Amino acid sequence: MENKAVIEIKELYKSFGAVEVLKDFNLNLFEGENLVLMGKSGSGKSVMIKCLVGLMDFDRGSIKVLGKDISKMKQNELDEIRTDIGFLFQGSALYDSMTVRENLEFPLRRHRKNSERKTEELVKEALENVGLQQTIDLMPAELSGGMQRRIALARALILKPKIIIYDEPTTGLDPITAKEIILLMMNIQKKYATSSIIITHDVDCARVISNRMILLLDGKNYAEGTFNELAASGDPKIKAFFK
Ligand SMILES: Nc1ncnc2c1ncn2[C@@H]1O[C@H](COP(=O)(O)OP(=O)(O)OP(=O)(O)O)[C@@H](O)[C@H]1O
Numbered sequence: 001m002e003n004k005a006v007i008e009i010k011e012l013y014k015s016f017g018a019v020e021v022l023k024d025f026n027l028n029l030f031e032g033e034n035l036v037l038m039g040k041s042g043s044g045k046s047v048m049i050k051c052l053v054g055l056m057d058f059d060r061g062s063i064k065v066l067g068k069d070i071s072k073m074k075q076n077e078l079d080e081i082r083t084d085i086g087f088l089f090q091g092s093a094l095y096d097s098m099t100v101r102e103n104l105e106f107p108l109r110r111h112r113k114n115s116e117r118k119t120e121e122l123v124k125e126a127l128e129n130v131g132l133q134q135t136i137d138l139m140p141a142e143l144s145g146g147m148q149r150r151i152a153l154a155r156a157l158i159l160k161p162k163i164i165i166y167d168e169p170t171t172g173l174d175p176i177t178a179k180e181i182i183l184l185m186m187n188i189q190k191k192y193a194t195s196s197i198i199i200t201h202d203v204d205c206a207r208v209i210s211n212r213m214i215l216l217l218d219g220k221n222y223a224e225g226t227f228n229e230l231a232a233s234g235d236p237k238i239k240a241f242f243k
Helices: 045-052 075-083 100-110 116-129 145-157 175-192 203-209 227-231 236-242
Strands: 005-016 019-030 034-039 060-065 085-088 163-167 195-199 212-217 220-225
Touching (some): 005 195, 075 085, 116 145, 145 175, 175 195, 175 203
Antiparallel strands (some): 005 019, 005 060
C-alpha cells in the first residue's frame, strides 16, 4: 500500500523494572488499511496502545499520530488527537447505569463538540450504522452480548475518528455474531474511510478483515505481511499464531 502513514511507531522501547516489554517495536498504519496486530497474552499490546495515545511514557523511540510527535504534545494537543482515535475495548465496556442514548452521548459531551440538536442527530446516525435504532432507550443489560458490542462500536465511531483501535472485537461472541461484527466493522470502515488497528487472537477475524498483519513477539514486530503470506510461513514461531 502506497498510502501515507497515519501512525508511525519507530524503535519503541518500554520496560517495567527488569522486565523489557517492548524492545525495538515498529509499526506503520497506512491510511485506509485494516492492520491486524497479533501477540500472545502479556506480549505488550496494551502497553503499546497506552504509549500510542500518550497515557504511558516510553523509554526510547518515537511515535507519530497523524504526522505529530506524541511525546512533544501538550495536554490540550493530546486531548485533541484522542478525538481522532476511536476505541472498541475488550468486552463492550458500556456504562451499565446509562441508557444506550446516554452511552452514545457520553463522548460527545466530554468533547463538547456539539449542540443538543447535533447530538441527537449523531446518536441516531450512529445507531443506524449498527442497525439498532430501536434500542435507544434501553439499558445495556437488556441487550444481548452481540448487540452490546454493536452499541460499543457505534460509540467508538460517534466522534467520526480517523483511526479506530479494536481490542479483541470478537472475543466472547459466538461465531455467527462474531461474523456479523466483522462485517459491520468492514462496512463502517468503507463508509467513513477510517484506518484501523485490530488486536485479535481470532484467526478467522484476521483472515477476513486484515489487509496486513504484524506479529508481536519478544517485544518486536517479529513478522509482517498479508494473512496468506504469514499463514504459509514455515517458521514455527509464526505458525504458532495460526493454530
Ligand atoms: N503499569 C504496569 N506496571 C508494571 N508492569 C506492567 C504495567 N502494565 C503492563 N505491565 C506488564 O507488561 C507486560 C505486557 O502487558 P500488556 O497488558 O501490554 O499485555 P497484552 O499483550 O495487552 O496482553 P492481553 O492480550 O492479555 O491483554 C505484562 O508483563 C504486564 O505485566
